């Protein structure tokens with residue numbers, strides 16, 4: 323925007339805005355969960371004058387070069403013919419793959435230290451809650467009962483992490499640093515300090531003595547219902563399950579059955595096939611299930627904006643964004 327100055331020569335009051343618009347085009351923000359004001363401020367701190375627009379105040383759709391979005395509805399991208407990149411306001415890009423309203427542009431995800439710290443804290447909390455028998459004490463309190471359970475040293479408690487990607491790897495090393503006996507499984511060979519890793523063909527060996535299983539797999543066509551009856555059956559009786567990644571990686575009826583039969587001793591679930599979890603879902607009525615509403619981790623704008631700004635700069639200069647996802651793999 324420009325205004326006329328009081329002096330005779332017309333001046334742009336804010337040359338950086340025009341510069342930024344010319345250099346980068348406009349950024350469109352869409353999310354029902356994230357705060358656009360904090361994001362706008364954080365991005366403009368990195369790119370002064372950035373043309374930052376918040377959906378539905380799009381202006382001319384042809385100006386939009388970069389889209390920063392979380393869960394855009396089908397058809398969302400159709401009006402924007404000049405998109406150069408899409409940045410997912412989160413880790414899992416499952417809702418951005420296989421769409422027919424999106425041109426062939428780079429899609430990247432966020433991977434900032436704030437998001438990693440939150441995810442690590444959620445999983446640590448969930449695992450420690452089981453390791454320190456907190457559900458039993460919550461029940462004993464309701465019965466007004468002083469129930470002593472001798473604590474087990476953490477290094478004897480076997481925790482398994484399924485999926486050792488960006489977040490899964492950080493979670494596994496966080497658990498190891500906390501003192502647990504940590505094992506990890508991934509379809510690719512991974513090495514993580516303090517974690518015993520198992521490759522693709524070693525899934526059952528990995529599961530056979532895991533007491534607390536943590537799912538950190540992304541949702542792709544290859545991982546859908548990957549955690550099914552055979553996985554639950556391979557765990558020792560009484561094992562606990564934590565899902566902090568995506569609901570559809572789990573065969574939900576098989577999980578309900580494993581919890582009902584007592585083969586699984588409990589579950590901490592942040593993600594589900596259908597969110598919000600429907601009122602009549604059996605999980606709500608299960609004493610041994612802790613439900614949180616998909617918030618194990620969120621993106622922290624102050625931490626992530628640096629990377630997003632860098633991707634805007636790079637893509638505008640014809641380069642690659644940071645944290646580009648592989649849409650064929652789905653993560």
Ligand code: GLV
Nearest residue numbers: 411412413414619
């Ligand atoms: C949250 O679920 C994310 O993918 O960031």
